[in-house]
Amino acid sequence: MRLAFVAACACLSVAPVAQAQVAVSANDGKSALVDGATAVTKTPSPDTVTILDLSTSSPRILGTVRAPASVVGPPQSVAIAPDRSLALVTSALKIDPSDSTKTMPDDVMTVIDLRATPPAVLATLTTGRQPSGVSINASGTLALVANRADGTVSVFTISGTTVKPAGVVDLGAKDSGPSHVVFTPDGTRALVTRNNDSVVSVLAVRGAAVSYAKEDVVAGLKPYGIDVTPKGDVAIVANIGAGTTGGADTLSVIDLASTPPRAVDHVTVGPIPEGMAISPDGRYVAVTVMNGSNAMMTSPFYHDHGLLKILRLEGTSLRPLTEAPIGRWCQGVAWHPDGRSLLVQCMIERAIRTVRFDGARLTAGPSIAVDAGPAGLRAR
Numbered sequence: 274m275r276l277a278f279v280a281a282c283a284c285l286s287v288a289p290v291a292q293a294q295v296a297v298s299a300n301d302g303k304s305a306l307v308d309g310a311t312a313v314t315k316t317p318s319p320d321t322v323t324i325l326d327l328s329t330s331s332p333r334i335l336g337t338v339r340a341p342a343s344v345v346g347p348p349q350s351v352a353i354a355p356d357r358s359l360a361l362v363t364s365a366l367k368i369d370p371s372d373s374t375k376t377m378p379d380d381v382m383t384v385i386d387l388r389a390t391p392p393a394v395l396a397t398l399t400t401g402r403q404p405s406g407v408s409i410n411a412s413g414t415l416a417l418v419a420n421r422a423d424g425t426v427s428v429f430t431i432s433g434t435t436v437k438p439a440g441v442v443d444l445g446a447k448d449s450g451p452s453h454v455v456f457t458p459d460g461t462r463a464l465v466t467r468n469n470d471s472v473v474s475v476l477a478v479r480g481a482a483v484s485y486a487k488e489d490v491v492a493g494l495k496p497y498g499i500d501v502t503p504k505g506d507v508a509i510v511a512n513i514g515a516g517t518t519g520g521a522d523t524l525s526v527i528d529l530a531s532t533p534p535r536a537v538d539h540v541t542v543g544p545i546p547e548g549m550a551i552s553p554d555g556r557y558v559a560v561t562v563m564n565g566s567n568a569m570m571t572s573p574f575y576h577d578h579g580l581l582k583i584l585r586l587e588g589t590s591l592r593p594l595t596e597a598p599i600g601r602w603c604q605g606v607a608w609h610p611d612g613r614s615l616l617v618q619c620m621i622e623r624a625i626r627t628v629r630f631d632g633a634r635l636t637a638g639p640s641i642a643v644d645a646g647p648a649g650l651r652a653r
Contacts, residue, residue, distance in 0.1 A: 294327040294610045295335070295387060297351045297360045298618060298625055299342035299649030303368055303376070306602050306621065309569035311345060313374050322351075322362050322385060323643050324392045325616075325625070327609055327652060332616070332627060332641060336391040340383040341367060342648055344620060345376075346405035346421060347453045347466075347498045347511075348548045348605030350649035353387070355413045357653055359395070359434050360385040363404035363418055378403040378422045382429075384436045395434055400427045401441065406453025406498070410460045415439075415481060417463055419451040426454055426465060426476065428483045439481045444474055452497050457529065458505040462486075464527075466496040466510060473499065473510060473527065475534065492525035492536045498548065502555040506530045507589055509551060509558050516545030516563060519574035524549070524560060528589050540591045542582055544574065548606040548618070548650065551586070557630075558584045558591060559606045559615055566601040566621075579603040581617055581628060581635060597635040599626060605650030614638065618647035625650075 302318035304311055320342040324335045341364030343350065352361045367379040380402050384395040401420025409416045409431065416436065418427040424447035428440040444451060450469030456478070457463070463476040463483070472489040473496055494514025501508045508527040516522045522545060526538035545563035552559070560582050565574040578598040585594045600619030607616045617626045625647055627638035 293357065294653065295353065295357055296325040296327055296332065296607055296616055296650065296652035297353055297362070297385070298323045298325065298605070298643060298647045299340075299351050299362045300643050300645035301342050301344040301648040302645035304344045304646060306567055309567060309572060313368060313376060317368065318645055320364070321643070321645050322360070322383070324387060325641070331639065334641065337644065338385060338392055338394050340385065340394055341379060341381055343379065344604065344646055344648035346403070348618065348649045349406040349408070349453050349498055349651065351651040352407045352409045352416060353651050353653040354409055354431065355411060355653070358386070358388055359436070360387055361407050361409065361416055361436070362649065363400065363407050365403045365405050365421065380404065382407065382418060384434070386434055396436065398429070398436060398438065401425045406455075408455045408463070410456045410478070411458050412460060415460070415478070417454045417456070417483065419454045419465055421450050421452055421468070423447065424449045424451060426451060426483070428481065430481050440483065442476060442483050442485055444485055446470060453499050455499050455501055455508070457501055458503060464499055464501070464508055466499050468495050468497055471495055488533055490527055490534050490536060492527060493523045493539060496525070498546070500549060500551045501529070502551055502586070503553065504555060507586065509549065509586070509591070511546040511549040511560060513545050519544060519565065522546055524558065524584065524591060526589050526591050537589045538591050540584060540593065543580060548604055550606050550608055552608050553610055553612045556586060557594070558586055559608065560584070561599065561603045561606045561617060563602070566603070577601065581606065581615070583630065583635065595633060595635055597628065597637065600624070604648050607650045607652035609652060616650060616652060618650050620646040620648065623647065
């Protein structure tokens with residue numbers, strides 16, 4: 274285990290964080306979009322993590338710390354403890370020390386104390402290679418990390434603000450590309466999207482013991498992001514299969530109440546559903562769609578904006594409700610805990626956009642500038 278205490282902190286506010294509704298944004302300072310592909314920027318800046326206070330009428334920055342982050346991978350690369358005491362941030366890729374124009378898999382997760390004033394890095398822990406999606410269970414005692422380059426899931430125990438490694442789950446397929454992992458609300462199961470072999474694997478969770486249940490669900494082509502309803506009856510999967518070639522991609526509905534779980538609905542949303550989140554009341558699904566905004570400008574698939582789409586979830590049926598244009602190369606989306614507004618990260622603009630939702634329409638609100646490309650996002 275690699276351990277590094279209290280990294281440099283650039284604090285933009287000293288307001289206390291304890292118990293406040295918060296959002297945490299992981300920001301990649303090394304990546305740029307060059308001719309429709311992710312590349313190392315010629316002028317890298319430090320990766321950072323920005324903590325936002327959502328308890329006021331307009332979100333405000335509480336503080337920013339330096340910590341490794343990556344735009345590569347699903348934007349659920351951030352997890353927040355249920356009591357909002359700490360955040361976990363994974364770093365999928367780092368600059369190759371032998372060639373500063375390239376990246377290579379990283380293997381670190383940063384633990385951030387959200388109750389410190391200002392917020393502070395507590396520790397840097399070792400994961401598997403290319404850690405991507407990360408989640409914390411409802412009791413705040415266990416965290417799981419999907420390791421895309423290893424075909425594994427790392428297990429960590431949580432006690433207060435102490436996070437310790439507790440094992441590794443081998444999915445039995447090194448090249449399966451596990452991208453995100455999420456717990457069911459009762460904490461007895463977890464679901465892992467396998468981007469390379471297009472299945473969603475079920476993990477059994479018993480205390481701190483986590484194992485591959487040898488049960489897989491076929492959802493869609495190249496599953497990526499995933500979320501579970503507060504009741505635990507449904508999971509929504511974002512599939513990014515055809516998007517890079519301009520084709521329309523899908524969200525899939527997995528019925529978790531069935532034995533075994535199975536996909537029961539699929540809805541087309543457009544090219545590359547990147548970020549995805551279920552509303553706190555379980556009634557709506559928000560998804561950021563690239564919409565060709567990350568393609569070369571000369572590409573027939575190029576558009577000068579992405580899309581934020583809201584779909585209504587009724588039982589196990591998902592139906593489009595409304596949408597609005599957003600910026601380019603947009604990543605994570607998170608619901609405000611009140612369910613009446615959202616945060617959307619846009620890499621090109623280096624901004625987090627606020628969007629109001631009245632149950633039928635989306636209305637653009639103010640943007641929040643961050644010091645690097647916002648790439649991973651969670652709110653609680």
